[in-house]
Amino acid sequence: MDLSSVKEALAEKSFDKIADVCDNLMLQVASKGTAFHDDWPYAIHLLGYFYVDDCDSARFLWKTIPSSIKEKKPEVVAAWKIGQKLWTHDYAGVHGAIHGYDWSQEAKDLVAAFSDLYTKRMFQLLLSAYSTITIPELALFLGMTEDDATTYVVEKGWTVDATSQMVTVKKQAVKREQKVDSSKLQRLTEYVFHLEH
Known part of the structure; x- marks a missing residue:
């Protein structure tokens, strides 16, 4: 499976494109009837959805991830913890989930960028609500x-x-x-x- 487009988007720090790149690649793989391998970047895909504030798509993806992947890949579960906190509007919990895992080199920049973006979103929320x-x-x-x-x-x-x-x-x-x-x-x-x- 060619994940070069995902790696390229990560390298260019085009984090707002990650979810779309992963979706398109997933459709290409599915259209060929190829099974997804253990090397599918599920954690990156989930984090890409969070970056663009699309929790619904992240929930759908989470439901389609095989149990064996969830058991073998703790980073996927760590990414989903962020999603759970976002879903329940546990604002402090989102930060806890971000900082509560030692992210892979591949995910570090995306997580850091999401953390900054999320802090800005929270600032805007405070600005409008308090x-x-x-x-x-x-x-x-x-x-x-x-x-x-x-x-x-x-x-x-x-x-x-x-x-x-x-x-x-x-x-x-x-x-x-x-x-x-x-x-x-x-x-x-x-x-x-x-x-x-």
Whole structure:
């Protein structure tokens, strides 16, 4: 089985393409009637789905993975633990599952990139859902130590009250572009001119 396209996507750090590359390759293999071997990159495939936030496809893939693979390949099970935490919205658990396994060299960069992306997603969730949050809760959401989480959000303009251990979320200003229709501007100018004369 030629997995060069998967290896190429990993080498180029095209992590957003991993799931599609694996899906296409899987279809090609299936169309030839070839059986999947133990060397199919199930863990990479699952992680690719998580990277693009497609837990439904990951669940379907997990159900199709033979029990023998799940028993022989702990990295596949470790990848699925991330999926389970994502599925149940156990935000802190996702970080625990990411950091709770010694990933293969092949998966390390993808897992690190997903971890960064997930932290950014959690930051955006906090930004939209909270006006204040405790430092311990913040650390759980971001998967960081309390000091690192505090530093992370302070760099983004949030404020910390050390006495109460509360962080105030700095809402980002919504930028609105005003588009001026030249015909409306012309009519307004004529109207003002008419009023003055």
